[in-house]
Amino acid sequence: MRKSFLLMALAALLMLAGAVSAQDQVTLEVWTGSSSPVENDFKTAQVAAFMEANPNITVNLLIAPDYGTLIQAALASGDYPDVFTVGQFDLPSYVDSGVLMPAGDSIENVDDIYPSLLEAFTGPDGEVYAVPKDFSTLGLLYNKDLFDAAGVEYPTADWTWDDMRAAAQAIADLGQEGVTGFSAGADINRWLAFFYGNGAVIADDEGMSGVNSEAGVAALDFYSGFVRDGIGALPSDLNGSGWNGEAFGRGLAGMTVEGNWAIGYLNEQFPELNWGVAEIPMSPAGMRSSLTFTEGWAVGASTENPEEAWALVNFMTGSEGAADVATAGFGVMPARSSSGEAWITTRGEEYQPFVSAAEYAVAPVFPLGFGDFNTAFVEATNDVMAGTADPQAALDEVADVWNEIQAEQ
Amino acid sequence: MTTTTAAASQKQKAIREPNAKRQEAVAGLGFTLPALLILVVFLILPLFVAGYFSLTDWNGRTPLTNPTAYEYIGFQNYQRLLIDGRRVDDFYNAFKNTFYYAFGVIPTQTIIALVLAVIVNQRWLRGRGIFRTAFYFPSITSSIVVSMIFLFMFSNTGPVNGALRALFPNFQNVSWLTDNNGVIHNILGLIGITADTVPALTETEIFRISIWEWISGPSVAMFTIMVLAIWTTIGTMMVVYLAALQNIPSQVYEAAQVDGATAWQTFRRITLPLLKPTTFFVVTLGLIGTFQVFDQIYILQSNVTHRTTMSIAYLVYDQAFKTDPNMGRATAIAITLFVIIFIATLLQRRFVGGDRSET
Numbered sequence A: 001m002r003k004s005f006l007l008m009a010l011a012a013l014l015m016l017a018g019a020v021s022a023q024d025q026v027t028l029e030v031w032t033g034s035s036s037p038v039e040n041d042f043k044t045a046q047v048a049a050f051m052e053a054n055p056n057i058t059v060n061l062l063i064a065p066d067y068g069t070l071i072q073a074a075l076a077s078g079d080y081p082d083v084f085t086v087g088q089f090d091l092p093s094y095v096d097s098g099v100l101m102p103a104g105d106s107i108e109n110v111d112d113i114y115p116s117l118l119e120a121f122t123g124p125d126g127e128v129y130a131v132p133k134d135f136s137t138l139g140l141l142y143n144k145d146l147f148d149a150a151g152v153e154y155p156t157a158d159w160t161w162d163d164m165r166a167a168a169q170a171i172a173d174l175g176q177e178g179v180t181g182f183s184a185g186a187d188i189n190r191w192l193a194f195f196y197g198n199g200a201v202i203a204d205d206e207g208m209s210g211v212n213s214e215a216g217v218a219a220l221d222f223y224s225g226f227v228r229d230g231i232g233a234l235p236s237d238l239n240g241s242g243w244n245g246e247a248f249g250r251g252l253a254g255m256t257v258e259g260n261w262a263i264g265y266l267n268e269q270f271p272e273l274n275w276g277v278a279e280i281p282m283s284p285a286g287m288r289s290s291l292t293f294t295e296g297w298a299v300g301a302s303t304e305n306p307e308e309a310w311a312l313v314n315f316m317t318g319s320e321g322a323a324d325v326a327t328a329g330f331g332v333m334p335a336r337s338s339s340g341e342a343w344i345t346t347r348g349e350e351y352q353p354f355v356s357a358a359e360y361a362v363a364p365v366f367p368l369g370f371g372d373f374n375t376a377f378v379e380a381t382n383d384v385m386a387g388t389a390d391p392q393a394a395l396d397e398v399a400d401v402w403n404e405i406q407a408e409q
Numbered sequence B: 001m002t003t004t005t006a007a008a009s010q011k012q013k014a015i016r017e018p019n020a021k022r023q024e025a026v027a028g029l030g031f032t033l034p035a036l037l038i039l040v041v042f043l044i045l046p047l048f049v050a051g052y053f054s055l056t057d058w059n060g061r062t063p064l065t066n067p068t069a070y071e072y073i074g075f076q077n078y079q080r081l082l083i084d085g086r087r088v089d090d091f092y093n094a095f096k097n098t099f100y101y102a103f104g105v106i107p108t109q110t111i112i113a114l115v116l117a118v119i120v121n122q123r124w125l126r127g128r129g130i131f132r133t134a135f136y137f138p139s140i141t142s143s144i145v146v147s148m149i150f151l152f153m154f155s156n157t158g159p160v161n162g163a164l165r166a167l168f169p170n171f172q173n174v175s176w177l178t179d180n181n182g183v184i185h186n187i188l189g190l191i192g193i194t195a196d197t198v199p200a201l202t203e204t205e206i207f208r209i210s211i212w213e214w215i216s217g218p219s220v221a222m223f224t225i226m227v228l229a230i231w232t233t234i235g236t237m238m239v240v241y242l243a244a245l246q247n248i249p250s251q252v253y254e255a256a257q258v259d260g261a262t263a264w265q266t267f268r269r270i271t272l273p274l275l276k277p278t279t280f281f282v283v284t285l286g287l288i289g290t291f292q293v294f295d296q297i298y299i300l301q302s303n304v305t306h307r308t309t310m311s312i313a314y315l316v317y318d319q320a321f322k323t324d325p326n327m328g329r330a331t332a333i334a335i336t337l338f339v340i341i342f343i344a345t346l347l348q349r350r351f352v353g354g355d356r357s358e359t
Helices: A002-024 A037-053 A066-077 A091-097 A115-120 A144-151 A163-173 A186-197 A214-228 A244-249 A262-267 A306-317 A319-328 A337-347 A351-361 A371-383 A390-406 B002-053 B076-084 B087-121 B127-142 B143-153 B157-167 B183-190 B199-204 B209-213 B220-247 B250-257 B263-276 B274-293 B297-302 B312-322 B326-352
Strands: A026-033 A057-064 A083-087 A133-142 A182-184 A253-259 A274-276 A292-299
Touching: A002 B312, A026 A066, A026 B143, A037 A057, A037 A306, A037 A319, A037 B297, A037 B312, A057 A066, A057 A306, A066 B312, A083 A091, A083 A306, A115 A292, A115 A351, A133 A144, A133 A262, A133 A306, A133 A319, A133 B209, A144 A163, A163 A182, A163 A214, A163 A253, A182 A244, A186 A253, A186 A371, A186 B274, A214 A371, A214 A390, A244 A253, A244 A262, A253 A262, A274 A351, A292 A306, A306 A319, A319 A337, A319 B199, A337 A351, A371 A390, A371 B183, B002 B326, B076 B087, B076 B250, B076 B326, B087 B127, B087 B220, B087 B274, B087 B312, B087 B326, B127 B220, B143 B157, B143 B297, B157 B183, B183 B220, B220 B274, B250 B263, B263 B274, B297 B312
Parallel strands: A026 A057, A026 A083, A182 A253
Antiparallel strands: A083 A292, A133 A253, A133 A274, A133 A292
16 A cells, blocks of 8 residues: 555656656657768767757757668658658659648748759648758769860850750760760659750649650650660660660760769769869850759648748758858758859869759659659660660650549549 | 265266366467467468558558548459559569569479488488588578678679679670570570560560560579579578488388389489478478568669569558558569468469378
8 A cells, every 4th residue: 555655656746757758858860861881870979969059958869771762651640750850852752741840930041942943842832841951962973084085175165055065975975995976864853954944844834744745755865865875874885884884884885974972982982083074055045054963951730839840841941050061071962052152162173063053953753643654754864775665655645644644633 | 875976976076077178279379379469460460450450542651641631442452453553564574573483493403402402311421410500591591681682793893794704705794783685585686586586576575574574584684683593592491301301211211222222213203202291382482482572672682673672561561661652562563472372382382282181
């Protein structure tokens, strides 16, 4: 009897203590995916700095290796973290599932963030659902030694598609064994830079597909033309390279289209390589484009502490957070234009084209429900690049899939 | 006196017996309960939950606590998957790949495992332990590690192409991991039959897949994965056969020897029939394992070979965890896979026959 009374008293005391501390002590669950060790350390340091500045907030940071599966399971159960990272491709389905809290006016100094990145995180209702923390763009990488050998001027901002083809031709004409002009990965997330740059759109104002428009077909014809005409090749045909970066790094391609993530890879794996980067060349339509890939911090719709959660997101993605990303020394670029300069200073003047691309680059995300279109688009790209399909016919089929889905919705 | 006590004790026993039986039942249940609970919670319950979700349009992401997380849509997922969906070829393509995979891997691994088991079971073989360990080694190595080794060996500049080049100077490097051309397609090409010479086969489509594609066999990339699977599983199958071989009483062989049977006759008439239940077991394991192939494909497939190396189990994962996920469709594929494995096991029971009484 006495024992149980003691136990009850103890339990009451504990509950009281818990209630007292809960009043001023807030705990935030924060999840993100694991990337490079440098980047993981950076995130840990950011969270530690936040906790130091806000002693009443405790942050439990989880850096998970298999993040995508983990967060999906957590979302499905309804018991998900207060703050977590979202990639641009996942955003439409997260918004549709109602698991993200709209930012409203919680974002600090929003005009400083590149509009193309904000757009990638904007839902169909016009609300912003995640704050971009960093991003990458595509540029045209070129091998200076091969350009010198072929006697071709290095690419400039004025370069056109014709210049690019002529350079690839000249490098292929060198006749070096196993070396080609352009490494053309069969990937929509590469050639769409030329697609958008040629003025083509995925869907027109009436919602009908624009992939098989004249501009769209011309872009794929241009991109696959390198392989078809023997002045370019798929990376797998360049001595079995796994991706463009590897083929380019081994000096087997004069040019390729890759993002700023290749900087660290090329400089570490191929320190001998003498290379540069330029903006994607101008299309016959007189414009250019690039693609952006971004990840942002989002606040879970179920959080009990939205104020503290947004404070953390702003701490990590605000002007100071972006400045830290700029000087941290990993591949990605800070999402705020005010920190672009700092990134270039850290990485090197020669990487300016990646930052410049932020002004006009597009996030290649398709709306929700168009998964079949995405699959068809990827397969069509594979077929055209392998030479088993003609760009017009392949893209016609892809457009049919889009229009079919559009009609059902 | 004695008779009465005996009768009494008899009576007592009769009374106690049902009680003891019940106690025994309770104890038995108690002992099996932990295993039973684990089975029910982690196997049987999820099976029914998956069956239920295959009848909904849940995307796998919307919290289930949300009242509008999903709608019951009957058999629509199955209908779109198997009969008239826009991407009806997704499933049949995965089915075709898995079919070629299973029927390439199972017979090969079973026969090689049997031969290896018979060899390392021979008394005259020196260093049997070494051979047994060597053959079994791939099976106990993590499939991820083995896959990474294969990635290296079969890369364009890897040792496999190198060895082939050394043997045949005219050999052209094969892109073992990225070649999408079917193996049968390549063999037919050697004797002059290509897709162009038989237009009827390329124009006719069954479930949006042309007949030529249906018969062109596993792609070279899939073939490499099959080699990997065979190499890793023969060890396990060999050990099973070895255990069975050592269970065959030596008197039977001695009797055969006395009767003047040749080595082949002994193998054909004694060893093989006595191994029949084991063969059934090995083939069933192979069936289930090959139809569920996932991790090797997860590692070895690439963007380029996405389609020709897609297996049914991988398609489940692909549908459940891509950026625009569809858990209803994914569970419908999983249930369909379950039905396929069930039917395949029943069929092979008819052909191989696992009944001990038959032997």
